[in-house]
Amino acid sequence: MNLSDLTITGNIATGAGAVAAALQARAVEWDLALTVTPEALSLLLWEGELRLTREGERARLTITAPERRLVQVIRGALAEWLEPLGVQVDWPGARDEGALAPGLALMRLVEVVPQGEDFLRVTLEGPEAARFAQGGWHFRLLVPPQGRVPHWPRLNDQGRAIWPEGADALHRAVYTLVGQEGDRLWFDMVRHVGSPSCDWAARAMPGAEVAIIGPGGGTCPEAAVIWAFGDATALPALRRMQAEAKGTLRLWTSAAGVPDAQAAPDLLAALTEALPGLPPGTHVWFAGHEAEARAARALLAGAGLAKRDFTAVAYWS
Ligand SMILES: Cc1cc2nc3c(=O)[nH]c(=O)nc-3n(C[C@H](O)[C@H](O)[C@H](O)COP(=O)(O)OP(=O)(O)OC[C@H]3O[C@@H](n4cnc5c(N)ncnc54)[C@H](O)[C@@H]3O)c2cc1C
Known part of the structure; x- marks a missing residue:
């Protein structure tokens, strides 16, 4: 084998x-x-x-x-x-003990550039960049604790990834790929206080080693009509939807400066107001704070939408 x-x-x-x-x-x-x-x-x-x-x-x-x-x-x-x-599998010829966890790609930081007031655009470089532009839109950024030599998750003899713990535990926030070209990929990070990811982006020097793992998670819903609601963390996903939706797309966002989107400082209020006019067969997509996503899920199920006709995801908590 x-x-x-x-x-x-x-x-x-x-x-x-x-x-x-x-x-x-x-x-x-x-x-x-x-x-x-x-x-x-x-x-x-x-x-x-x-x-x-x-x-x-x-x-x-x-x-x-x-x-x-x-x-x-x-x-x-x-x-x-x-x-x-207590059952062990004998995988004859398996020689991957100690290999990096599946889907993990070691990257180097190229640059961090502010995008307006609310975002940092982070560009990374590595030979596996192209892989992250296929399939799911998302990946986890693995950030080692400040001042520690990174220890990346590696496989044990059964093929299970063993993640570093304690002082070496990695921070693992999820981000959405914005673009990729050659060995480079980039994504947009919402700037907020108390963010280990933003702190890393602010202190890391070009050339610093970092890891990403994926891709995975959602892609554009396959529907003739999509109504999408999202906050700033969902803005990169909303933009990908704008680029990839095959049918009609209507957007509502609480983030600033999005042409073609309806301003919706309160996403739940906007959803509640819009729901009575929902055309049959529409897929409703909602992403934001955990509590809002939970409330949106209840609202959509309560309005009689089948599970396959909506997506309501917690992007942060
Ligand atoms: C599928 C998916 C795709 C995502 N795509 C993106 C993306 O492209 N860009 C992006 O910026 N985020 C994205 N997110 C959200 C991001 O993963 C979370 O915001 C995550 O918490 C960021 O980690 P952190 O290191 O900034 O903060 P954490 O360590 O997770 O949290 C630290 C503190 O910050 C608070 N916090 C977390 N996020 C925010 C926020 N947005 N505003 C204010 N306070 C916050 C937490 O409540 C906590 O108190 C995505 C999430 C998912 C599930």
């Missing part, structure tokens, strides 16, 4: 029944597609498949995914689920 493979196979010598039960429980908890036959169990997750084939208490585990990173992500998740059962 080669770790660049998009299919990997491992074996467990005992405990197949317990593993099957754990996978079934996870499928229910995460609402994953599950197929069970007397000798095999298949779980679909993160665009891949995790298959368990039983021979009594022994079993073969096969992971297949369209990207090596996703194979590793699924293997890491499996290791986490099996840890409490």
Whole structure:
């Protein structure tokens, strides 16, 4: 087995029944597609498949995914689920112990430039930049504590990422990719007090090492009509929606200076006011403070929208 493979196979010598039960429980908890036959169990997750084939208490585990990173992500998740059962998988030929966590890219800071009063535009450089412009719009910026040599999460022998803790714990805020060209990518950070991410951006020197992990999270809803509501943290996502929406898009934002958007200092009030005129088939997208996102979710569900017809996400708390 080669770790660049998009299919990997491992074996467990005992405990197949317990593993099957754990996978079934996870499928229910995460609402994953599950197929069970007397000798095999298949779980679909993160665009891949995790298959368990039983021979009594022994079993073969096969992971297949369209990207090596996703194979590793699924293997890491499996290791986490099996840890409490005390079950270890033998992955013949696995040579990735000590490798960086899947999806993690080491980058160098190029520059931090103020964008108006409210944002900092952060540009990073690294050979994996192009990867972050495909798929999900978001990534986590991993910032080491000030004055500490960075320790990045690395894989253990089961393929599980072990994250630094205590004095070396990383700060992991989520951001939205704004642009990418060649080895460079950039994103916009809302400036606010008490922000470890902004503090890092303010003190880091060009060339400083930093890590990002992803991409993941949402993309543009596939709908003929989208109504989107967001605060400043959601502005980069709203701009991507403006660039990528295939149908009609209406925007409401509490952030300043967005042409083509309705000013909405109170996003919930704007949503409440707009809802009675919602055209059928519209996808409503809402992102902002956790409490507002929760209230928006209740409002939209209360107005009779099906789950698939709205997205309400907490961008900060
Ligand atoms: C999918 C997704 C995409 C996102 N995209 C972006 C993006 O492109 N740009 C962006 O700036 N943010 C974005 N965010 C929001 C960002 O992840 C949070 O604001 C995060 O808390 C920032 O981390 P921090 O280091 O600034 O502060 P934290 O360490 O998380 O928090 C420190 C303190 O700051 C407060 N705080 C956090 N955010 C804000 C804020 N915006 N205004 C005022 N106080 C705040 C917290 O309540 C806390 O008291 C996104 C979030 C998600 C989930």
